[in-house]
Amino acid sequence: MLINEPTKQNILDAHERIVRQIRHTPILTSSTLNSFFGCELFFKCENFQKVGAFKFRGASNAVLSLGDKELQSGVATHSSGNHAAALALAAKMKNIPSYIVMPKTAPQIKKNAVQGYGAKIIFCEPTLQAREEALKKVVEETHATFIHPYDNYSIIAGQATCAKEIYNELTDVDFIIAPVGGGGLLSGTCLSTNYFSSKTKVIGAEPKEADDAFRSIRDGKIYPSVNPKTICDGLLTNLSEKTFSILRNNVNEILTVEEASIINAMRMIWERMKIIIEPSSAVTLAVIMENKETFSGKKVALILSGGNVDLQKLPWL
């Protein structure tokens, strides 16, 4: 596991390590959306990634970076979202145990997904304290290695491989836009951009209703995410020490967007591109929508972070 901010070589190594088990996701374009927004948009489809989200990159890199002794005891985390499923699958593929601490109140569909990958679920009360205590107990009992969803340099190096793949295929990208929640994907994107496409500007996309990252970068200190009221269920967490430090030094700007724009952007991508993305992915196109002049005539890469949506509950119904 990495103990320092990932170097260029660390990201190359991470990609080499995970390339045979991740899906090499396509970059799609839409001539309709290009002419509508007056710029060249390139959508990196992590909704097609295994487990339906970019999180599988980081989880794979973390698991495949463990030593033999650590592998024996397995991995643990707390999450009810895509990181839990990603870590469970990465552990299953390496044939090691995984322990996921999850609030009792998590939707059945998420419990099933994680269980389907063979993880052991430890249920706790839906509070931060209960979650941390449950995790501590699991780690003490099993000696599993705790894999934080984003405050972990091996996770960040794994997420960085997504932008790396974009720069393998595209040159002269003016902007790259990634969603920001805990900051794992965005900080990985910043590092890969520095190393592989240093003229590209990195924009973080965040819901206005959960703008803790925007305020944290503006004011130079980490704000907690307090009762965010956004449909972007992947962007509810706040930055950590490691992600904040990378973003602070590297991100060009964080742009916040309205909920209505997120829903419009999500629907536009479903209707025009015929692909399923979750609301957290749609913040990237919502940024284009609310800032048309900034991106006019530019070449812009957008990371569609995931596609896990409850098809019974669409935000426009």
Next chain:
Amino acid sequence: MLINEPTKQNILDAHERIVRQIRHTPILTSSTLNSFFGCELFFKCENFQKVGAFKFRGASNAVLSLGDKELQSGVATHSSGNHAAALALAAKMKNIPSYIVMPKTAPQIKKNAVQGYGAKIIFCEPTLQAREEALKKVVEETHATFIHPYDNYSIIAGQATCAKEIYNELTDVDFIIAPVGGGGLLSGTCLSTNYFSSKTKVIGAEPKEADDAFRSIRDGKIYPSVNPKTICDGLLTNLSEKTFSILRNNVNEILTVEEASIINAMRMIWERMKIIIEPSSAVTLAVIMENKETFSGKKVALILSGGNVDLQKLPWL
């Protein structure tokens, strides 16, 4: 325009003619679906085609096959579906007029789509007679060339380019499955399979509730499609002389499927593959679902014919 059943060279020419204006659609795979069904599935994504359906291939080939004099007068058809939008766009790209006869009762969203491509819409009563009279009148007045949605060899040669692209990328395909409505896509698929992958078996996929093609091939005569009660709005029409004749000599089998299987298959593709397909596309996977033993261990190409769905009305809601 072709006046005989397309030859191998006709299909190669069609592809060459349209290749710069169609989208070269990807072939996607899903390891989850492969292990679930115990076979190797390759999904040709015509839902990503321009206008959201394979129909743009045939319409492009028909328009680009017109002589200079015919081009001046433009093209006409009757359709309220994907063929109308496809012909309108193909005409627009060639900068010629298009006239679309459509029932007054067609959904506003379809009228808007066709109008958006610059077609002139002629509304008629929603009967076969009214439609044919309206079309006859338009053709007399404008001298536009009538482009039938499928009873037209240039259309069939255009649709054949879809399977041609599959065989450019895949070898040793055991089965290819395409939906059958009027039979344009399926008969083109039969021809390309004969010419480019003659060991592959061609299966037509049809809703049980609209099984006129199945009965037509079984009994050796064209049955009309009478009040079909299926959610597959692209598969309501019956075979024509030209498509019937090709299918009769070439299709290996037409397999019919239940509505419940179509809905399950559609939802499975949305959830697992994160792509949006219309019900008419889902009949292909429904065939696999209802005939697991037949396809066990086989390499199967499925044509996902389109992705035009009303996102307000999903069949599982």
